[in-house]
Amino acid sequence: MIVAVLGLGYVGCVTAACLARLGHKVTGVDRDEYKVNNVLAGKAPFYEPGLEEIVKETVAAGLLRATASLEEGLAEADVALICVGTPSETNGNLGLDQLKRVAEDIASLLKGRDKKLVVTVRSTVFPGTCEEVVIPALGECPSVSVVSNPEFLREGTAMRDFMEPSLLVVGGHDAEAVQTVADLYTGLPVKACLVTLRTAEMIKYACNCFHAVKIGFANEIGALCGKLGIPADEVMETLCEDKKLNVSAAYLKPGFAFGGSCLPKDLRALNFRASRLDLKLPLLENVLPSNESHLQRSIQAALELPAKRIGIYGLAFKENTDDLRESPIVTLIEHLLGKGRELRVFDPHIQIDQIYGANRNFVLNAIPHIGKLLDATLDDLLIDCDHLILAQKPTPDAVAKIIQSGLPVLDLISGQHG
Secondary structure, X not given: OEEEEEOOOHHHHHHHHHHHHOOOEEEEEOOOHHHHHHHHOOOOOOOOOOHHHHHHHHHHOOOEEEEOOHHHHHOOOOEXXXXXXXXXXXOOOEOOHHHHHHHHHHHOOOOOOOOOEEEEEOOOOOOOHHHHHHHHHHOOOOOEEEEEOOOOOOOOOHHHHHHOOOOOEEEEOOHHHHHHHHHOOOOOXXXXXXXXXXXHHHHHHHHHHHXXXXXXXXXXXXXXXXXXXXXXXXXXXXXXXXXXXXXXXXXXXXXXXXXXXXXXXXXXXXXXXXXXXXXXXXXXHOXXXXXXXXHHHHHHHHHOOOOOEEEEEOOOOOOOOXXXXXXXXXXXXXXXXXXXXXXXXXXXXXXXXXXXXXXXXHHHHHOOOHHHHEOOOHHHHHHHOOEEEEOOOOOHHHHHHHHHHOOOEEEOOOOOOO
């Protein structure tokens, strides 16, 4: 394809060189004559391992060139990749001045254009930016579509990250435009994730924040290990040996608040011991408050239901267990009862006369009359309520019955309420 890369900074120059390496005819566009002249001379405008060699190779092959003229860069382009900076403002918000300017400059060149152009935002932008900033700036032009294609490049390994990508995301409303951008990367060892426009923008933030959380977590565990005379590397290396639960997709799905006999207890114990060592672990200290905030969002969503009689599917802290200890559903029920709601509850694994010990004591201390709220079957629950709350993942058979009942459902297990 014929590609214009708008911005020859870190992301733009790497993107332009690598796309040219893949065989596309690429023009890098930048107002900075220094960057343009460097590329034209077969040189990288900054140091990145392997970049200069590819710039030199692709310029010599006639696949990569550079210009300060946006009009020249866009003239024959099939795709325009916007790779401008979105720096932080003093209040933490993104600075979108460069993005707005580029979008407006593109718009000024669209009059009379018949050839299709896919304007692709590669810069990191907050979800909604393409719809609220870029598309309005471009104006009405039937030949132009807007797509989000966030980059996942790390300084120092950017060339390898591009040519051997761990993730490729393309999002947009126009399926043909999305596929056009995905096709730019044909030949790379990755399957393109084709998503909606806002989803693509959000994925970039989710990835970067997750990386930050992982680094913060490892550093806090390392700090505690240091205080306890334990080799932190050995702890974390062993943790990473578990590819089923630790370094995996396990738990990385929005859902209801966590509970049970392990996670809350162990977090409290670790934070207590750290405090006795005069060690602040802000990330770990705030996991339980974060969980509590998520639970409160669920409670508020339940309180806003217009129904008189509310049915709750689930009572144990998760499905396929009868463990009620620190179940967030018990807390949810307490709040709803305290606000005068009429409740019925069903859990396929809970019969109040068959639980005992700490399990029984926990729920009876919280809700002494829980036995009177429990329905014996799901059919009973569906008959007894006007609105259903899913606080636990139901079985496929239960899902079918719930759908057949026609009851409105508040799904807390999706984690998207609030």
